[in-house]
Amino acid sequence: MKLFYSPGACSIGIHILLEEIGAPFEIEKISLRDGAHFQPAFTAVNPKSKVPTLVRDDGSVLTEFPAIAYYLAQTNPAAKLWPEGVEAQARALEIIDYIVATIHMQGFSRMFAPAKFAPSDADHDKVKKRGLEIFEAGLSTLDQALAGKEYAVGPFSIADAALFYIEFWRMGGKLPLPANLAGHYARMLARPAVARVLQKEGFA
Numbered sequence: 001m002k003l004f005y006s007p008g009a010c011s012i013g014i015h016i017l018l019e020e021i022g023a024p025f026e027i028e029k030i031s032l033r034d035g036a037h038f039q040p041a042f043t044a045v046n047p048k049s050k051v052p053t054l055v056r057d058d059g060s061v062l063t064e065f066p067a068i069a070y071y072l073a074q075t076n077p078a079a080k081l082w083p084e085g086v087e088a089q090a091r092a093l094e095i096i097d098y099i100v101a102t103i104h105m106q107g108f109s110r111m112f113a114p115a116k117f118a119p120s121d122a123d124h125d126k127v128k129k130r131g132l133e134i135f136e137a138g139l140s141t142l143d144q145a146l147a148g149k150e151y152a153v154g155p156f157s158i159a160d161a162a163l164f165y166i167e168f169w170r171m172g173g174k175l176p177l178p179a180n181l182a183g184h185y186a187r188m189l190a191r192p193a194v195a196r197v198l199q200k201e202g203f204a
Contacts, residue, residue: 002026004045004053007201010065010104011052012168013161017072019193021079066096069158083157092159095152099162107134108169139170143178150187164188
C-alpha cells in the first residue's frame, strides 16, 4: 500500500493507523502548501486533489478519511482498530463524522481558507472568527464526551486517530486543549506508532 500524505494534515491520522497495523507500506509526500495536490502527477491518482489518498496493493485507490480508516480496520482485524459491539462502533463513526464534517470542514477550513466561504476580502476576518467558534465548540463537545475515558470509545480505535489530528492542529496553533483532550493527546503521543509518524513527517 502507499499513502499520499501532507505533513501535519488530516492524513496524519491514517498514517498513524498504518503504523499501528504494522504491515509494510510506502508514503509519498504531497505538499498542500505548494499546491502539489493540484498538479497532474497527483490528480491522476486522486482527482479530488485531497489527502489522505491510499493506493491499495491491487492498484485501486481509496479516498476520504472515514472510508480509509474503516477499510484499514476491517482488513486488519488483528490490529483491533475497529471497536467491539454495535454501540461502540456507532459512537466511533459519530465522532469521526463530527470531526471531519463539522470541526474540520466547517470550522478549521473557515479559519485557514476563508476565501472558500466568502469571496470578498472584507469578510474574511468574520469568516475566520466564525470558524474558530465552530472549532472551539467542537473541541468542547468532544472534551465532554471523553470525560472519564482513556480513549474515545474504549480501547484505541480509528476514532482516536481522527481525534489526534485535530488535537495536533490545536497544539500547533499554540493554543491549549481542554483537560480531557489534553490527557488523550498525551496518551497518543506516548504510543510508539504516533512517535514514528511524527518523526517521519518531520515533527520530532
